[in-house]
Amino acid sequence: MSNLNAVSFREEQGRYKGIFAWIFSTDHKRIGLLYLYSIVSFFLIGVLLGAAMKLELLAPGKTVMDPATYNAIFTLHGVIMIFLVVVPGLPAVFGNFMLPIMIGAKDVAFPKLNLLSWWIYVFGAIIALSSLFMGGGPPDTGWTFYAPYAFKTNTNMLPAVLGAFILGFSSILTGINFIVTIHRLRAPGMTWFKMPLFPWTLYGTGWIQILATPIVGITLLMIVGERVLNIGFFDPALGGDPILYQHLFWIYSHPAVYIMILPAMGAISEIIPTFANKSIFGYKAIVISTLAIAFVGYFVWGHHMFTSGMSGTALYTFSLLTFIVAIPSAIKVFNWVGTLHKASIQLETPFFWAASFLFVFMIGGLSGLALGALATNVHLHDTAFVVAHFHFIVFGGVGFAFMGAIHYWFPKIWGRMYNTRIATSGWIIFFIGFCTLYLPMFFLGVTGMPRRYYDYVENFHGPNIVSTIGSWVLILGLVIILTNLIRSAYKGEKAGKNPWGGRTLEWTVDSPPTLENFEEIPVIDRGPYDYRKNPES
Amino acid sequence: MSTIHLHRDDEASKLGMWLFIFTELLLFAGLFIVYGVYRYLNPVAFHLAAEELSVTVGTVNTIILLVSSATIAMATTAIRLKNKQLTILLLLATLFLAFMFMTNKYFEWKGKFEHGIFPGSEDLLRLGHGDTLFFSLYFFMTGLHALHIIVGFVLISIVCYRVNNNSLTANNPVLLDNSGLYWHLVDLIWIFLFPLFYLIT
Numbered sequence: 001m002s003n004l005n006a007v008s009f010r011e012e013q014g015r016y017k018g019i020f021a022w023i024f025s026t027d028h029k030r031i032g033l034l035y036l037y038s039i040v041s042f043f044l045i046g047v048l049l050g051a052a053m054k055l056e057l058l059a060p061g062k063t064v065m066d067p068a069t070y071n072a073i074f075t076l077h078g079v080i081m082i083f084l085v086v087v088p089g090l091p092a093v094f095g096n097f098m099l100p101i102m103i104g105a106k107d108v109a110f111p112k113l114n115l116l117s118w119w120i121y122v123f124g125a126i127i128a129l130s131s132l133f134m135g136g137g138p139p140d141t142g143w144t145f146y147a148p149y150a151f152k153t154n155t156n157m158l159p160a161v162l163g164a165f166i167l168g169f170s171s172i173l174t175g176i177n178f179i180v181t182i183h184r185l186r187a188p189g190m191t192w193f194k195m196p197l198f199p200w201t202l203y204g205t206g207w208i209q210i211l212a213t214p215i216v217g218i219t220l221l222m223i224v225g226e227r228v229l230n231i232g233f234f235d236p237a238l239g240g241d242p243i244l245y246q247h248l249f250w251i252y253s254h255p256a257v258y259i260m261i262l263p264a265m266g267a268i269s270e271i272i273p274t275f276a277n278k279s280i281f282g283y284k285a286i287v288i289s290t291l292a293i294a295f296v297g298y299f300v301w302g303h304h305m306f307t308s309g310m311s312g313t314a315l316y317t318f319s320l321l322t323f324i325v326a327i328p329s330a331i332k333v334f335n336w337v338g339t340l341h342k343a344s345i346q347l348e349t350p351f352f353w354a355a356s357f358l359f360v361f362m363i364g365g366l367s368g369l370a371l372g373a374l375a376t377n378v379h380l381h382d383t384a385f386v387v388a389h390f391h392f393i394v395f396g397g398v399g400f401a402f403m404g405a406i407h408y409w410f411p412k413i414w415g416r417m418y419n420t421r422i423a424t425s426g427w428i429i430f431f432i433g434f435c436t437l438y439l440p441m442f443f444l445g446v447t448g449m450p451r452r453y454y455d456y457v458e459n460f461h462g463p464n465i466v467s468t469i470g471s472w473v474l475i476l477g478l479v480i481i482l483t484n485l486i487r488s489a490y491k492g493e494k495a496g497k498n499p500w501g502g503r504t505l506e507w508t509v510d511s512p513p514t515l516e517n518f519e520e521i522p523v524i525d526r527g528p529y530d531y532r533k534n535p536e537s
Numbered sequence: 538m539s540t541i542h543l544h545r546d547d548e549a550s551k552l553g554m555w556l557f558i559f560t561e562l563l564l565f566a567g568l569f570i571v572y573g574v575y576r577y578l579n580p581v582a583f584h585l586a587a588e589e590l591s592v593t594v595g596t597v598n599t600i601i602l603l604v605s606s607a608t609i610a611m612a613t614t615a616i617r618l619k620n621k622q623l624t625i626l627l628l629l630a631t632l633f634l635a636f637m638f639m640t641n642k643y644f645e646w647k648g649k650f651e652h653g654i655f656p657g658s659e660d661l662l663r664l665g666h667g668d669t670l671f672f673s674l675y676f677f678m679t680g681l682h683a684l685h686i687i688v689g690f691v692l693i694s695i696v697c698y699r700v701n702n703n704s705l706t707a708n709n710p711v712l713l714d715n716s717g718l719y720w721h722l723v724d725l726i727w728i729f730l731f732p733l734f735y736l737i738t
Contacts, residue, residue, distance in 0.1 A: 109546065109549045109553065110549070110550075110553060113553075172557075172560050175556075176553050176556045176557060176560075177553070179552075179556060180549045180552050180553045180556070183549075183552060184546055184548065184549040184552070185549075210556055210559055210560050211559065211560075211563060212563075213560070214560045214561070214563035214564040214566075214567070215563055215564075215566070215567045217564055217567075218564045218565070218567035218568055219567060221681075222567075222568075222571070222677070225656070225673075225677055229656040229657055229673075229676075230656055230657030231656045231657075231673035231674075231676075231677055232656075232657075232666075232669050232670060232673055233571055233575075233670070233673065233674075233677075238662070238666060238669050238670070238673075239575075239579070239665075239666025239667065239669055239670050240575075240670065241574070241578075244571065244574055248567055248570070248571075
């Protein structure tokens, strides 16, 4: 068997050949890569839709598309980016690939279920995207599917809503799989507080996936019921209440923000100590704040609905809780900065992504507090400010962490090193493009430009031009990054086991890892970020 | 490729099933919230509409489900006692009771349909908002529950088949245990649906 172990998981010969060796593989690493390829494809579609919107907003009036097309495009952009890219994003790609290796396991607890999750994901994606090609036109409600418009519009709502429901199922199964894996398959000696932080955040994420996703599942089924059976739960004409839909929708969709951001924070918590060559500052504080975010995140959904009509008590409570949920995130930022203090920092591409993550995440987080305060919220609600805020969190936070993670784990996944100079120049162009794209939207929002409009008055022209140019710069950066990575996956220099000097378990196995990751399951006798004494390998 | 799948962990399978049951409970929790809100907003209409449902049929179905929960629980013990025939008998009894439940449900729904009561019907619209919401909730929630009965039925059929061809024995009863857990969940949800729709009048 030692002969078999010498082959990496990419070259392993299984029961099937060619593409079937991948799409029927139960190996967590192959499934992780399947997710990566599908998610990156959908991400590129989402980026193009986003760029089309920015192009429309280049000038007032009709520029390249009519209002109905614009409505369809922002809906699809939202549905694709949220349900197909960001929610599965880090957990499904890097969680699948890295979680078992980081906790010293050979695979996840349920490998077949893991493969099934991917198939359900693909099935849900096909259903959701089929809404584009059926008669009636693509959905135009926004990704939130607000009632009653979601069952009054004549566009193809059913496939979009059903697709989102099916994708939720995939997300739940992944969550169950990870929680059970972490409970049952940690290597001997790896106690809870010797577990690296990325698995910790996946654990928090798993609980949110399990405990929040079913609510949106049933809510989407109710929308289906409204459209098909006229059940009237959210239809004022039949005695229903549309506001109730908003409550049920956000009970899931706010925690979903933490499904997105927690694994991103986990990836950043891996990158920073490695490139600081230093143990992470306040390990337990990060763990506890992760669990605190997962918990308090359930009770803040009302802040999406400050202008929808709620009692004063509810408004104050939700606003207070929103401020409270910001504290654990701030603790994390403090810990990351604390880790960098007096460290001898390796200036490599993943570190640049992590550092810029801190920058954009701070802007996103602080602008979130401006929205969480009741008085300013009334002014800023449904303006470009909100769009800028959540893009700083979801694209800036999660997107930058994803980019950081892919540059960090690239040598482990493909066993080759990318060209760091091109990667770093790609990063700086992307970063400049990102800020040029979204910063003007804060100013536009404060001065009153509403979101989701294809048109605007002449006063808003200047910042909109800047923003659109930013979108082109961002795409240029993205193209450079992707070309570099794809080229390096085939032609890059061979990478060793541990190119960055990381201390977590994934850096002790081969690059790329063998099918079973470890020849022998390791026994853990030290913390995950122990940079004081030399590790054995 | 094959070495990796030899790993078997029954504790993990059960933990996974419990987590899945949490998600199922939350799925119905969303509907219970909707029920709670509309009952609070339309107390009189909900009160009167509930009287339209037959307590007898509801009680019979409750008893059927409770007994079926007992039979599947006994099956999980029987397989550990290595009594294959009794296990199969108990599983078949469970399947039979599930079938009885669905038959009752069918006639109950059919009766309502014949009286013109179904989501979106004109008779219902004439009765007013409270009744519309009550019966929409009734059909939606019991419908979703019935769907779970069908899923459970398929699951238990598979277990029954596998016990019969000896691929599920006292050595690996976890699939039977998990089906039992699932069936208890279906039962438990009915225990809440029954008073909410039939008894609070």
